Structures are given as C-alpha cells and as structure tokens.
Amino acid sequence: MTGAVERLLPSGPDTDMVTAVKEAARGLSRELGAGRVASAIRSG
Amino acid sequence: MIQSVERAARILEVLGSGGSRLGVTELSTNLGLAKATVYGLLRALELHGLVEQDLETGKYRLGPALLQLGNAYLDNHELRARSMRWAESLAGQTQEGVRVGVLAGPNVLVVHHVFRPDNSVQILEVGAAIPWHACALGKAIAAHVEPDRLKTLLQAQLPRLTGNTITVKRSLDAATGDSRSAPSA
Numbered sequence: 229m230t231g232a233v234e235r236l237l238p239s240g241p242d243t244d245m246v247t248a249v250k251e252a253a254r255g256l257s258r259e260l261g262a263g264r265v266a267s268a269i270r271s272g
Numbered sequence: 273m274i275q276s277v278e279r280a281a282r283i284l285e286v287l288g289s290g291g292s293r294l295g296v297t298e299l300s301t302n303l304g305l306a307k308a309t310v311y312g313l314l315r316a317l318e319l320h321g322l323v324e325q326d327l328e329t330g331k332y333r334l335g336p337a338l339l340q341l342g343n344a345y346l347d348n349h350e351l352r353a354r355s356m357r358w359a360e361s362l363a364g365q366t367q368e369g370v371r372v373g374v375l376a377g378p379n380v381l382v383v384h385h386v387f388r389p390d391n392s393v394q395i396l397e398v399g400a401a402i403p404w405h406a407c408a409l410g411k412a413i414a415a416h417v418e419p420d421r422l423k424t425l426l427q428a429q430l431p432r433l434t435g436n437t438i439t440v441k442r443s444l445d446a447a448t449g450d451s452r453s454a455p456s457a
Contacts, residue, residue, distance in 0.1 A: 229362070229366060229368045229369065229370055229371075230368070230369045230370065230371045230385075230397075230409075231368045231369055231388060235368075236368065244366075245366050245368075248362055248365045248366050249362065249366075252358045252359070252361065252362040255358055256354060256355050256358045259354045259358075260350070260351070260354060
C-alpha cells in the first residue's frame with residue numbers, strides 16, 4: 229500500500245490494514261503457484 | 273558481449289536518465305566514445321524509433337518505440353496481470369493506493385498502481401523505478417531475496433532521497449531483518 233505515513237500509520241500499524249495486505253498477498257501467491265508447489269512437495 | 277549493442281544500450285540509458293535532449297558531442301563526451309561512433313549508433317536507433325532527433329536543435333531524445341516496448345513488457349508481465357484484481361480489491365477495502373513492484377537491479381520497478389479511491393488528483397506510478405532502500409516496498413522485497421543478493425544490494429551506493437531515507441547499511445540490514453521475522457503470507 230502506498231500513501232502518506234501520517235495517514236497510513238498515524239499511531240503504528242493498523243491491524244485491519246495489515247490483515248487486508250496479508251490476505252491479498254496470500255491470494256496472489258496462490259495464483260502464482262505458491263500453494264501448489266508446496267502441495268506437490270508434500271505429496272511427492 | 274556485443275560491443276555495439278552494449279554501446280547502444282548505454283546511449284538509451286543516458287538519454288533516459290535526464291530530462292534534457294543531448295547532442296552527439298554531449299553523448300560522445302558522456303560515454304567516452306568517438307563522435308562518429310555515437311552518430312552511427314544514433315542513426316541506427318533512430319531508424320527503429322528508439323531515439324528521435326529534434327529538428328530545431330539537432331539534439332536527440334528517447335523515441336516512441338520505447339513506449340511500445342514498455343507496454344509490451346507490462347502486457348506480458350505475469351505478476352502484473354495476476355495482481356490487478358487483488359490490488360483493486362485491496363485499494364477498495366482499505367481506501368488507500370496500492371502499488372505492485374518487482375526488484376530490478378537496485379530499484380523497485382512499479383508494474384501496477386491502483387489509485388487511492390477518493391477522487392483526488394494522483395500521478396500514475398507504473399514504470400517508476402524507486403531505489404529499493406528508499407521505499408517500504410523495496411525493503412519488504414529485499415527482506416526475502418537470497419542472502420547473496422541482499423549483500424549485493426547493501427554494498428551498492430545508497431543515495432538519500434529524503435530526510436527519512438535510511439542509508440546506513442547496518443540499519444537497512446536490520447530493517448529487512450524485521451520484515452523477514454514478521455508473520456507473512
């Protein structure tokens with residue numbers, strides 16, 4: 229996420245914002261194959 | 273390495289690094305090449321639309337073919353393609369701008385940018401190259417590269433862009449370490 233530090237982090241990390249970023253990153257990672265590779269290693 | 277290709281690439285880099293147009297003499301001096309060599313390379317680049325000459329001043333600037341190549345780079349970029357809907361969703365959820373970037377040399381190259389959804393005037397940052405050490409995105413990416421790559425990044429020159437830019441290598445190493453240890457996706 230991008231923006232003025234004073235607006236994004238007025239009093240440190242925002243839990244909801246961190247969660248939203250993590251969920252987006254997790255979803256994107258899965259689409260890029262992260263989960264599938266891990267599954268293949270476990271089942272291989 | 274093919275010398276002429278390498279020299280042509282350097283011409284494009286020099287023309288792309290500043291805002292002003294440059295003449296043959298200026299390029300020759302800048303690159304340490306003979307004027308005839310620079311002129312020949314410029315003619316070839318011009319033929320392919322990679323540079324263009326200003327008819328009034330005779331000086332050269334980057335050409336329109338580079339915009340087409342840049343768009344082709346973006347159109348074929350898998351991370352950009354796959355991140356679009358996630359970035360859009362994240363921007364909507366948080367009401368903040370979102371950038372997606374990749375590490376390219378010592379810079380973070382922004383490959384996708386969603387504006388903060390508040391109808392304010394904003395500048396599209398796709399194509400921007402930001403020194404990795406001068407942005408949170410760069411530090412987050414650097415935190416997860418291989419140790420040798422991180423070492424190379426830390427050993428390079430780290431220019432100060434603002435009063436808040438961390439340029440002390442020990443502090444940067446610590447900052448990337450914090451990102452590594454934080455829970456992540």
